[in-house]
Amino acid sequence: MKAFEATQLYFDRAAARLELSDNMRKLLLTPKREVQVQIPVEMDDGRLETFIGYRVQHDDSRGPMKGGLRYHHDVDLDEVRALAALMTWKTAVVDLPYGGAKGGIAIDPRKLSLKELERITRKFIDQIHDVIGPDTDIPAPDMGTGSREMAWMRNQWEKYHGFNPAVFTGKPVELYGAEGREEATGRGVGILAYKLLGHLGRKPQNTKVALQGFGNVGSHAAKFLYESEYKVVAVSDHTAAYYNPDGIDISKLLKFTLSNKGLLAGFNEAERISGDELLELPVDLLIPAALGGVITAKNATRIKAPLIIEAANAPVDPEADQILHERGVTLLPDILANAGGVTVSYFEWVQNRQFYKWGLNRVRQELDRVLSQAFESVWHEAKIQECSLRTAAYIIAIRRVQTATLLSGHG
Ligand SMILES: NC(=O)C1=CN([C@@H]2O[C@H](COP(=O)(O)OP(=O)(O)OC[C@H]3O[C@@H](n4cnc5c(N)ncnc54)[C@H](OP(=O)(O)O)[C@@H]3O)[C@@H](O)[C@H]2O)C=CC1
Ligand SMILES: O=C(O)CCC(=O)C(=O)O
Numbered sequence: 001m002k003a004f005e006a007t008q009l010y011f012d013r014a015a016a017r018l019e020l021s022d023n024m025r026k027l028l029l030t031p032k033r034e035v036q037v038q039i040p041v042e043m044d045d046g047r048l049e050t051f052i053g054y055r056v057q058h059d060d061s062r063g064p065m066k067g068g069l070r071y072h073h074d075v076d077l078d079e080v081r082a083l084a085a086l087m088t089w090k091t092a093v094v095d096l097p098y099g100g101a102k103g104g105i106a107i108d109p110r111k112l113s114l115k116e117l118e119r120i121t122r123k124f125i126d127q128i129h130d131v132i133g134p135d136t137d138i139p140a141p142d143m144g145t146g147s148r149e150m151a152w153m154r155n156q157w158e159k160y161h162g163f164n165p166a167v168f169t170g171k172p173v174e175l176y177g178a179e180g181r182e183e184a185t186g187r188g189v190g191i192l193a194y195k196l197l198g199h200l201g202r203k204p205q206n207t208k209v210a211l212q213g214f215g216n217v218g219s220h221a222a223k224f225l226y227e228s229e230y231k232v233v234a235v236s237d238h239t240a241a242y243y244n245p246d247g248i249d250i251s252k253l254l255k256f257t258l259s260n261k262g263l264l265a266g267f268n269e270a271e272r273i274s275g276d277e278l279l280e281l282p283v284d285l286l287i288p289a290a291l292g293g294v295i296t297a298k299n300a301t302r303i304k305a306p307l308i309i310e311a312a313n314a315p316v317d318p319e320a321d322q323i324l325h326e327r328g329v330t331l332l333p334d335i336l337a338n339a340g341g342v343t344v345s346y347f348e349w350v351q352n353r354q355f356y357k358w359g360l361n362r363v364r365q366e367l368d369r370v371l372s373q374a375f376e377s378v379w380h381e382a383k384i385q386e387c388s389l390r391t392a393a394y395i396i397a398i399r400r401v402q403t404a405t406l407l408s409g410h411g
Contacts, residue, residue, distance in 0.1 A: 225250075
């Protein structure tokens with residue numbers, strides 16, 4: 001199933017309970033603007049290559065649009081459109097004053113030199129600088145991008161529009177970035193895991209976790225969970241997957257990856273397994289933190305974990321979601337589970353606009369407060385509606401976006 005069709009299905013399940021009119025459904029599902037650009041760039045060997053970049057702005061009824069920029073070879077318009085819509089529901093479910101957007105370039109950053117990557121990044125901003133801005137659309141990191149790319153992008157954007165660090169979030173701390181943004185998504189996953197377990201009467205010490213993806217989100221989630229005494233028994237990236245039923249020493253693993261270009265392959269304190277096997281391990285909690293569409297109707301019946309936290313965007317497709325729900329699996333959906341990142345992006349934007357810097361403790365405390373409040377409201381809605389946590393999260397989000405749309409009128 002295509003990515004946008006999948007997000008539409010999740011939307012429809014909640015919209016039916018809200019008895020949304022056909023007109024309102026159409027209005028809320030239609031992206032406001034879709035930008036696709038050609039990025040011609042001279043490579044190090046003198047060849048000219050053309051890449052394709054996207055920015056989809058889904059909805060701005062609750063505020064400026066917000067969402068990451070992804071660098072990955074699978075990026076296409078359908079995926080970006082789906083991810084932009086997810087951002088609208090995500091910012092609404094945690095009640096940030098934003099709408100949703102997403103973008104990216106279809107490239108494999110690992111295959112490019114640093115100079116090529118910087119040239120592509122700057123050329124991309126040359127093409128989209130006039131549709132983004134601190135009051136309209138504020139990009140941030142996603143898969144394949146981080147603070148380095150945000151610094152280049154801000155520098156390029158300011159060549160056209162002048163000084164304004166609030167145009168991008170997830171910047172280096174030394175260049176108006178927020179303390180705690182880098183860890184925020186993974187830390188948020190950890191905070192929400194703790195809340196979920198608490199509501200189910202389970203203890204971290206008795207919880208075996210398998211984690212797919214060990215990039216920004218996966219590695220910070222692993223660190224937080226390990227420090228909170230969960231037993232992280234399996235981890236993977238695209239180079240390798242490892243399993244140790246007695247628990248992996250995550251502090252050792254983090255040290256190992258530091259000296260191994262951030263990659264897992266070569267770690268020898270756990271058994272090597274396949275990436276597919278990791279998803280089907282007998283664990284208590286499964287956390288997909290890499291790509292979308294990794295749990296489908298094909299493998300959903302073989303998933304043994306009774307709990308799933310979607311740290312990645314859209315890792316479970318709607319058919320699999322239905323199968324898991326019928327099997328009694330409790331699933332915390334992406335639009336809440338990984339909202340820690342955009343929440344601290346919001347704190348960064350607020351600090352940039354006020355020229356005032358918060359300390360790490362304040363960021364962490366506020367993150368905990370925002371996510372805990374959102375979790376409680378989703379949990380409560382699911383009880384009232386007798387529905388899954390995903391449908392409950394969508395109900396809250398759609399209700400907020402619908403209200404803002406109606407209050408603004410149609411002028
Ligand atoms: N960064 C953020 O703040 C946010 C990210 N997200 C979502 O979280 C997910 C991960 O993003 P992020 O951590 O930032 O991205 P990164 O690029 O930092 O890391 C991605 C990770 O996924 C791994 N990966 C890629 N392909 C596979 C595969 N086939 N099997 C196993 N692992 C694989 C990568 O491995 P390798 O390094 O070997 O390529 C890497 O460890 C995405 O879905 C993203 O949209 C959601 C909210 C915010
Ligand atoms: O930090 C942000 O603004 C957006 C992060 C993002 O792309 C996401 O939550 O999927």
